[in-house]
Amino acid sequence: MMALPKVKHDATEARLEGLFLPEGVGWTAAARQDALARLRAQGVPHRRDEYWRFTDPARLTAAAPRPAAPMDLSDEAVLHDEIDRLKIVFRDGVFDAGASDDLAVEGCEIVRLAEAQKTDLHWARDIYGALEAQGQTPVDRPLAALNTAFAQDGVLIRVTGRVPRPVEIVYRHEDDTSDPILHHVVRIEPGAELTLLETGTAGARFNTALEVDIADDGRFHHLRDQGRNHLRQAATHSFARLGARSVFKSFTLTLNGALTRNENVIAFTGNDAQAHVAGAAIGDGREDPFHHDDTVFITHDAVNCESRQVFKKVLKNGAVGVFQGKILVKKGAQKTDGYQISQSLLLDDDSQFLAKPELEIYADDVACSHGSTTGAIDEEALFYLRSRGVPEPRAQDLLVLAFLAEALLEIEDDTIAEGLRQRIEDWLDRRAG
C-alpha cells in the first residue's frame, strides 16, 4: 500500500489523538482494529480529495468539534408522538435508560452495542464493520472506518418477524461540545420487516453509522429527522446489503445544520430487490452557515433490481447544497432499473447547489436515468397565489412545501409523512414570525 502523504498522516494522527480503542469490547475488538487500520491507511478526508470536492471536511476531522449550542425545542411538538413506538434515547451519545422504553418488542431482539459487545452475539459479529468495510471500495470512507473503530455505543437489532411497532432512536443534544460516535446494526431475517425512526441531533458534532443487512424477502423502512440545530456538524453513513426480493427505503429530513454529510451506500446482492433513498433539506444561511451534502453510492450486482434516489433541497442566504449520486451497474446486473433525481430550489442568488450525478454501467439490458436541476421560485405561480390574496412570504412557503412534497411522496406511511411535512411547515412558520 502506498504511504500516506505527510499532511494526511499528520491530520489523521491529530484526529486520533485522545481517541483510544475501547477496552473490553469483546467480539467487536477485531472489527475495530481492522477499521482503525483502514482509517490509518486511507487517512482522514481532505478537501482536495475528489470525493470531498464540494464539502470541506475540516470540521469533521478536527480534533475537537466546534461548539454548538443546543436548541430550545420547547416550541415544537414531539415528532411521531401519535405513533405507538419503542423509544431508545441517547443524550449527547450516552444512553438514557430513564427516558428509554424497555428494549423489548415482539418480532425482534434489541441490545445496545455497549452491552452486547461483552457477550457473544454471532449475528452482529458478522455485520458489525463488515458492511462498512465492503462499502470502502471503490471509494474511501475514512469517517465510517473511524466510526467502526471508536463507536461508543449504538443499537443492535435483529428482526425475526414483522415488528408491530416502529423502533425510534431519539437523539438529544444538550452539551455544547459533545462529539458522540454511534454505530447501529440491523439484521432483517428472511421475510421480516422493521421500521426504524431516527430523530433529533445527536451532539454538537456527531458521527453515526448504520449497517443494515436485509435477508431475502426482508423489508426495512428508515425515516430520519436530523433536528434543527444550527451549528452542529454531522457525518452519517448508512450501509445496506439487500438480499433477493428485499426492500430498503430510507428518507431523511434536514432543517438547518452548519455541516451535514449523509452517505448512503447500498449494494444489491440478491435479485428482484428494491432500494429507495430520498431526502428533503432546507437551509437558511442568514444567521448560521448551512451546508448539506447527500452522497449516495448504489451498486447493482444482481438481476432485476430497482433503485431510486430523490433528493430535494431548498437553499437561501448563502446556503450550500451538494449531491453526489452514483449508480454502478455491474456486469450481469441485467434488467436494472436505476433512477436518480436531485433538485434544488434557490431562493436567492447567494445560494448554490453543486451536483455530481454519475452512471457507470457494465450491463447492456438496463434502464437508468438521472437528472439534476437548479431552479428559482416559479414567478407565474407566485403571482397566481398572490392575486388570490395570499401574502408573498406565505405564497413562497406554499411553493417551497410543494417542491419538497415530491420527496415526501417517497414515504410509504402517511402518518409519518404527515408528521415530517408538518415539521417543514413549522420551520417555515417560525421564519415567518
Added chain:
Amino acid sequence: MLEIKNLHCKLEEEDKAILKGVDLTIEAGKVHAIMGPNGSGKSTLSYVLSGRDGYVVTDGSATLEGENILDMDPEERAAAGVFLAFQYPVEIPGVGNMTFMRTAVNAQRKARGQEEMSSAEFLKVIRAKAKEMQIDADMLKRPVNVGFSGGEKKRNEILQMAMLEPRLCIMDETDSGLDVDAMKLVADGVNALRAPDRAFLVITHYQRLLDHIAPDFVHIMADGRIVKTGGPELALEVEKNGYADILAETA
C-alpha cells in the same frame, strides 16, 4: 367603483408601450364587457389592474372606491376586492386546491380584519359552491389546476371567485375554449354573483358569452385604448361585421 384615467403602461423589459391612455369608469352593480382584436392590450389591462410584474405604469391612474390600487401589492389588491379570472390559469404542482383556497380566503379575511373561517365552515362553504360549478371532491383534492381540462380550469376560476367574493371581478377570456354547456355553467356562476355592490369587467372575443351574461356596457379596445363604447348592441355588431368597420370609423 373602478375609475381608470388616461392609463399608460409599457413593458418593463423593453421600451414598448402597450396601454396608451385607457379611460374607463365602472359603477357598482354593473357589467362591462371589453372586446377587441388580439394584441390590443386587453390582458395587459387586466394584469396591470391586478398587479402583475413586468409592466410599468407611465401615466394615468386606477382607483377602486377612490383608493389608488396601482401602488399596492397583488395581495393587497385582492384584499381590497380585485379578482382576476386568468386567461390561462396557472398549474401549481404540490399545492392542494383546498389548502390554496383556505389560505387565500383566510389571508383576505385577516387583511380585512375579519375572523378566519374555521376548517369545518370552510369545507361546508366550498363543497356547496363547488357543487354549483360541478366541481367534484376529487378535483378539490388535486393540486391547483394540475391535470384539469381547459373547462375545469375555467370553472375552478369561477369557484375561486365565488369563494373570495370580490368587489371587482375581472374575467379574461373565461369563455374561450369552453363548450356550450361549460359556458352556460360559467355564466350561471357569474350571474349568481351579480350584486349591487359588485362590478364585472368581462374580456371576451365572442358575443355568445354576452348572450348569457347581459352586459350593461360594451367597449371596444384597439391599440391600447378604448375606442368605442356602447350598449349590448355593440357586441352584436362586432359579431356580425368584425372590428374593421369600427376601427376604420374611429381611426
